[in-house]
Ligand SMILES: Cc1ncc(C[n+]2csc(CCOP(=O)(O)OP(=O)(O)O)c2C)c(N)n1
């Protein structure tokens with residue numbers, strides 16, 4: 001009888017236990033990135049840039065070189081690495097507070113310069129690490145510790161759709177939004193992430209994949225309810241799909 | 252290489268290239284725009300890369316990334332822009348990433364003015380960013396000095412794996428002087444391969460550039476290791492110069508950067524009148540040359556510190572001479588330069604025993 005391996009740890013992930021809460025989708029997006037790096041054979045020439053947020057310790061989980069940035073500055077750090085060493089594959093991994101709030105300038109300008117980097121943007125509609133404060137992506141009416149009565153769009157505006165905002169730039173880019181709330185969407189998101197790295201490998205353009213994610217801990221609901229909440233509340237507001245390709249049309 | 256007539260800003264850029272720096276990230280601000288402008292033209296000619304960043308915050312973090320991947324990299328800015336780089340400076344020191352940052356100081360605080368000042372001394376030498384860290388701070392007094400020191404700055408940064416600052420008042424970048432770029436010179440420190448850099452982990456364990464250490468015991472160990480490194484800089488990297496200090500003198504002037512040159516003119520004028528005054532010029536503002544200054548002050552009855560600020564370096568001068576003798580201060584602010592006549596007047600008044608006009612008496616008041 002011969003054995004067939006159908007599932008194993010990607011080489012790009014280290015055999016360690018992650019610190020993420022039960023049901024948190026950070027672990028899934030880590031795995032998708034790792035699988036993409038493995039399948040494209042990029043691991044040994046990759047440098048990841050970790051954010052400040054729950055995924056700040058990403059450097060402990062990936063089996064590749066890593067640089068831990070300050071809050072929001074990952075795209076600038078990645079720019080520095082990529083400009084110094086264009087032969088390296090450079091990606092940032094950032095939460096929504098990191099990327100869409102404090103790091104708004106850095107992400108917009110990295111995209112606009114067309115930096116040949118890949119950005120994995122984890123949108124969980126909340127600040128996870130600091131304990132559930134409102135993020136720029138928090139849904140209208142959603143309760144967070146700094147909007148205890150729910151996000152009031154009169155005072156805090158509406159959630160920012162980063163994928164759409166960045167797609168409005170003229171500079172060619174690959175920008176897409178996937179979701180991690182179901183196995184089907186996880187598989188589709190993986191394909192987007194892989195494609196993003198392919199564009200970088202070819203030196204084509206800036207690439208960003210927004211991953212709709214959950215934070216059961218700070219949403220205050222169970223992991224399964226979180227997946228449902230994401231589907232019912234975030235999906236209608238954050239439409240999935242490819243927003244922009246360097247070819248100018250969806251191929 | 253023959254001597255060329257160059258603007259300070261261009262000499263700094265050209266010397267950086269001669270020191271094998273091929274990367275510059277920066278954001279425009281007067282009075283140092285000629286540095287990024289020069290680099291934007293020159294770097295592509297030598298196979299390098301120039302990026303105009305969206306802000307000084309971004310520029311300094313681009314430095315962080317590039318330095319982390321092992322490249323020689325520098326940026327320049329002026330006071331308000333340097334304030335925006337303080338977060339990155341703290342990370343650079345914490346994660347031990349070598350980079351060079353040039354501050355062409357203008358008058359502050361706030362938006363201040365665009366003319367020469369030396370009011371960022373505290374920021375450069377006493378912290379600026381958060382946490383326990385130190386940076387070597389080099390202070391040129393001429394275009395040649397700026398070109399020489401920035402080349403050394405890269406070696407010092409690489410040797411210690413620490414950011415190095417070079418601070419000059421606006422005149423350093425704006426004036427033109429003959430300068431020789433020391434092409435092919437020997438590094439001022441032995442340079443080890445950067446086997447810690449993020450270059451892809453083929454055949455080795457991942458390298459991680461990081462300043463986050465959550466375990467308090469580990470972080471304390473890291474802090475102490477950094478402190479030992481800073482101590483070794485204090486031991487080995489003190490630089491200074493002195494003028495007219497061979498004979499006897501009653502007054503020792505302490506000044507750095509362009510004002511030190513103004514003071515030297517005053518010293519020479521006084522000498523012609525038969526008045527001997529010594530001049531002490533710190534070249535490293537950190538580590539500060541405490542011991543040499545104290546030694547040079549032994550012959551004097553008083554020290555006069557001259558700065559383009561309301562009095563910052565003077566605190567280190569006082570520390571250096573302890574309670575041995577009075578330390579006086581003369582400074583101009585707002586972008587106004589000290590003149591040789593003013594310095595002569597201050598010295599003359601001190602020698603006459605009177606408190607000079609506009610001077611603050613320090614030390615034992
Ligand atoms: C300059 C600075 N400001 C604030 C913080 C505190 N802080 C740490 S993580 C974080 C928010 C992280 O939220 P997000 O980016 O959404 O990531 P998540 O934790 O949800 O994955 C904040 C505000 C910091 N570390 N640095």
Ligand code: SF4
Nearest residue numbers: 020021024054128215
């Ligand atoms: S706090 Fe939220 S985002 Fe952070 S690890 Fe826990 S579930 Fe994930």
